[in-house]
Amino acid sequence: MIELKNVSKTFAKGKEHVKAVDNVSLSIKDGEIYGIIGFSGAGKSTLVRCINLLEKPDCGEVIVDNIDLMKLKEKELRKVRQHIGMIFQHFNLMKSRTVFDNVAYPLRHTGLSKEDIKEKVSSLLNLVELEDKAASYPSQLSGGQKQRVAIARSLANNPDILLCDEATSALDPQTTLSILKLLKSVNKKLNITIVVITHEMEVIKEICDTVAVVEDGHVVEQGSVFEVFSDPKQQITKKFISTTSNIQNIYELINQNESIVQLKENSKILKLKYLKDSTSEAIIQTS
Numbered sequence: 001m002i003e004l005k006n007v008s009k010t011f012a013k014g015k016e017h018v019k020a021v022d023n024v025s026l027s028i029k030d031g032e033i034y035g036i037i038g039f040s041g042a043g044k045s046t047l048v049r050c051i052n053l054l055e056k057p058d059c060g061e062v063i064v065d066n067i068d069l070m071k072l073k074e075k076e077l078r079k080v081r082q083h084i085g086m087i088f089q090h091f092n093l094m095k096s097r098t099v100f101d102n103v104a105y106p107l108r109h110t111g112l113s114k115e116d117i118k119e120k121v122s123s124l125l126n127l128v129e130l131e132d133k134a135a136s137y138p139s140q141l142s143g144g145q146k147q148r149v150a151i152a153r154s155l156a157n158n159p160d161i162l163l164c165d166e167a168t169s170a171l172d173p174q175t176t177l178s179i180l181k182l183l184k185s186v187n188k189k190l191n192i193t194i195v196v197i198t199h200e201m202e203v204i205k206e207i208c209d210t211v212a213v214v215e216d217g218h219v220v221e222q223g224s225v226f227e228v229f230s231d232p233k234q235q236i237t238k239k240f241i242s243t244t245s246n247i248q249n250i251y252e253l254i255n256q257n258e259s260i261v262q263l264k265e266n267s268k269i270l271k272l273k274y275l276k277d278s279t280s281e282a283i284i285q286t287s
């Protein structure tokens with residue numbers, strides 16, 4: 001269980017102060033996939049980095065498995081951090097090391113024998129379906145393959161939690177889906193709690209159980225993905241929903257008086273919301 005209680009983080013920007021995270025409280029259950037969605041600059045990255053104290057909050061509590069990380073000494077914190085993996089938008093692999101060495105890197109001071117490390121790395125590469133790339137260098141891999149290596153590396157120390165900071169933002173839609181599928185299987189197979197930061201609704205829809213919507217450093221709405229997106233309360237949540245359909249484009253064309261979408265007098269555009277993934281019967285008929 002991860003609990004943030006009244007967490008705030010302010011940065012000095014020249015003479016100004018930016019409150020990147022403003023009095024945020026949230027709680028993330030063991031084994032769930034928790035999404036944090038917001039537009040650029042909303043404070044998502046800062047918020048997720050507060051979970052492993054890569055960014056130390058100015059105030060508040062960061063409780064992971066009943067331990068308040070804010071109260072730990074540096075050495076104790078390093079130990080806890082080993083159980084919190086993290087992956088990034090730009091993968092952060094070491095360019096001069098092979099895939100094998102990148103994945104083995106977190107295991108170097110663990111006391112494991114060379115043989116044990118070899119076995120562990122092989123099983124991780126097997127999990128991310130990259131066994132045949134062990135000897136390759138990052139520059140020889142596609143973006144999706146690099147993220148798979150980063151995921152394997154993040155799992156080396158058997159973390160309980162995996163933080164994903166815009167992990168699919170640099171990938172095309174097809175590769176994004178394959179990485180999300182992998183994260184979902186990691187979550188199920190290894191029972192790892194996953195926190196996903198994104199600006200893409202598709203990511204939330206695809207894998208998250210719970211979502212928090214962030215705006216100007218605040219969590220403005222949170223709950224199960226179904227609850228939040230089937231009955232959005234905030235304008236920003238509605239904006240995210242509109243990005244998942246082409247309806248916005250149609251409104252724009254109508255407003256611009258484009259000939260292809262001229263509405264006849266008295267005609268209406270209806271937007272239908274379905275509560276399940278598929279429907280088999282028509283619910284509206286035109287006569």
Ligand SMILES: Nc1ncnc2c1ncn2[C@@H]1O[C@H](COP(=O)(O)OP(=O)(O)OP(=O)(O)O)[C@@H](O)[C@H]1O
Pocket residue numbers: 011012013018019020038039040041042043044045046047199
């Ligand atoms: N180290 C820093 N020093 C100064 N300001 C910072 C720092 N890190 C973040 N900020 C500011 O805090 C605010 C929130 O930034 P943050 O990166 O957390 O947002 P974000 O939602 O992740 O945005 P993006 O998706 O564009 O990265 C922004 O105004 C940003 O400029």
